[in-house]
Amino acid sequence: MTRALHAVQVDSHGRPVEAFCGHCGRPPEASEGQPASRVCRRCGLGLVLQAPKGIAPQAGEPFLVVDSRMEVCAVSRKAEDLLGVPETRAVNRHISEFLIPAAAEASKPEDLLSQLVVAATSEEDAHTVVVRPVGEFGVRYRARIGPCGPPRAALVVLGE
Amino acid sequence: MRTLKTSEAAALLNVSPNTLRAWERRFGYPRPQRSSGQHRLYIHGEVAALRDALQEGLSISSAVSRAREALTADTDSLVGALSSFELERADLAMEAALALRSLERSVEEVLLPTFDELSSRAGVDSAPWAFAARWADGWLRRAQRLSPAPTRNVSVLVGDATRDELDPDALAVRALELFLARAGARVLSLPVTGVSGLADVLEAHPPTFVVIAGAFVPDDHVARWAYQARSAAGPLPVMLFRRPAPSGSVRATARALPEGPFEAHRLALGALDETPAQKENRFQSGARRVTAARRRVGT
Numbered sequence: 001m002t003r004a005l006h007a008v009q010v011d012s013h014g015r016p017v018e019a020f021c022g023h024c025g026r027p028p029e030a031s032e033g034q035p036a037s038r039v040c041r042r043c044g045l046g047l048v049l050q051a052p053k054g055i056a057p058q059a060g061e062p063f064l065v066v067d068s069r070m071e072v073c074a075v076s077r078k079a080e081d082l083l084g085v086p087e088t089r090a091v092n093r094h095i096s097e098f099l100i101p102a103a104a105e106a107s108k109p110e111d112l113l114s115q116l117v118v119a120a121t122s123e124e125d126a127h128t129v130v131v132r133p134v135g136e137f138g139v140r141y142r143a144r145i146g147p148c149g150p151p152r153a154a155l156v157v158l159g160e
Numbered sequence: 161m162r163t164l165k166t167s168e169a170a171a172l173l174n175v176s177p178n179t180l181r182a183w184e185r186r187f188g189y190p191r192p193q194r195s196s197g198q199h200r201l202y203i204h205g206e207v208a209a210l211r212d213a214l215q216e217g218l219s220i221s222s223a224v225s226r227a228r229e230a231l232t233a234d235t236d237s238l239v240g241a242l243s244s245f246e247l248e249r250a251d252l253a254m255e256a257a258l259a260l261r262s263l264e265r266s267v268e269e270v271l272l273p274t275f276d277e278l279s280s281r282a283g284v285d286s287a288p289w290a291f292a293a294r295w296a297d298g299w300l301r302r303a304q305r306l307s308p309a310p311t312r313n314v315s316v317l318v319g320d321a322t323r324d325e326l327d328p329d330a331l332a333v334r335a336l337e338l339f340l341a342r343a344g345a346r347v348l349s350l351p352v353t354g355v356s357g358l359a360d361v362l363e364a365h366p367p368t369f370v371v372i373a374g375a376f377v378p379d380d381h382v383a384r385w386a387y388q389a390r391s392a393a394g395p396l397p398v399m400l401f402r403r404p405a406p407s408g409s410v411r412a413t414a415r416a417l418p419e420g421p422f423e424a425h426r427l428a429l430g431a432l433d434e435t436p437a438q439k440e441n442r443f444q445s446g447a448r449r450v451t452a453a454r455r456r457v458g459t
Contacts, residue, residue, distance in 0.1 A: 047223070
């Protein structure tokens with residue numbers, strides 16, 4: 001049996017990272033013989049981002065990218081469906097217009113925001129916050145929050 | 161202004177031509193012009209701004225937003241130049257805008273928004289407004305003088321119903337005239353207050369259609385002028401630009417054009433293409449109709 005070797009990308013701390021498209025969420029297509037492009041060659045509608053393994057979205061998981069000013073920078077296709085807003089209308093708007101904390105024990109909006117600030121500015125590990133879409137009740141998502149980039153930002157992956 | 165074919169723009173952005181067309185549909189950017197053969201022509205400055213923004217962006221949407229912001233810097237620059245009464249700097253700001261856009265878009269996206277900003281800052285009856293408006297009027301007239309000779313068999317009579325060059329609508333009217341001229345039409349602009357001798361002018365320059373532009377001159381004066389024009393040139397399509405539709409019979413026949421001069425010039429010329437047979441008839445009989453109409457009214 002033969003095993004193919006492949007390079008594992010790591011971040012500045014030596015942790016393995018995964019690349020994914022900021023729109024379709026899939027890993028980038030190999031581009032042999034072509035110059036590397038930041039634009040996803042599969043869907044053409046997202047930029048290729050990186051996040052630590054375990055934080056990066058898995059197949060079908062909706063997610064958002066938020067910068068250190070708490071403004072939405074990217075919304076995946078699945079998250080567009082989930083939140084009912086296209087990315088083109090969501091960018092440059094504050095995250096609190098779309099998501100707020102849903103857990104009673106951690107219900108202050110600052111908790112979500114502080115987690116996002118930490119993720120967007122420091123190297124701390126992922127945190128989980130229970131959130132719900134603004135204006136929706138009875139719908140909750142376990143949001144996995146961690147760093148992503150480049151440039152540096154916070155990734156919010158919405159899980160069940 | 162440097163333009164790029166689809167393949168060249170795609171190569172600069174390191175994406176496929178299909179991706180570029182998908183961005184145009186989804187983000188409305190970059191927005192290509194069309195060549196005479198209807199092929200897409202991208203403005204180099206727009207594509208370069210997007211390429212730079214993509215390097216720093218987290219999504220295509222945010223990169224497009226950043227690229228658009230970079231382009232609006234020209235408006236800020238022109239507002240700053242005119243607010244500090246520096247005409248040379250204003251000329252340079254328009255030069256910079258023209259490096260990134262077509263003349264039409266430079267006027268519509270930089271020059272006219274600048275005057276929206278100036279009017280809200282100083283008011284349209286102020287000396288700073290007059291200073292800036294005179295400069296812009298001169299700039300637009302100079303651009304029209306430099307337009308290529310007419311290439312279409314279309315002659316537009318613009319009935320100017322603005323007060324003067326300081327009227328808030330006057331720049332948009334000048335812009336419309338410029339766009340029509342650059343689209344190959346012959347443009348004749350006359351104030352609607354001058355009725356005497358109108359028939360003589362229209363005999364020399366038989367119009368294909370009439371645009372009544374501006375809202376300052378009252379309806380009864382405009383009606384008198386329009387009657388004289390119709391008597392001299394026969395029944396012609398009448399369009400209204402930056403003027404509310406009057407009450408009475410004219411309302412049924414006059415077509416209101418959009419507020420933006422680019423869209424207005426496109427629709428005005430497009431309207432002529434709606435009935436090719438009528439258009440052909442109009443072109444051939446334009447001069448004959450003027451003479452016959454004059455005979456009817458005994459002028």
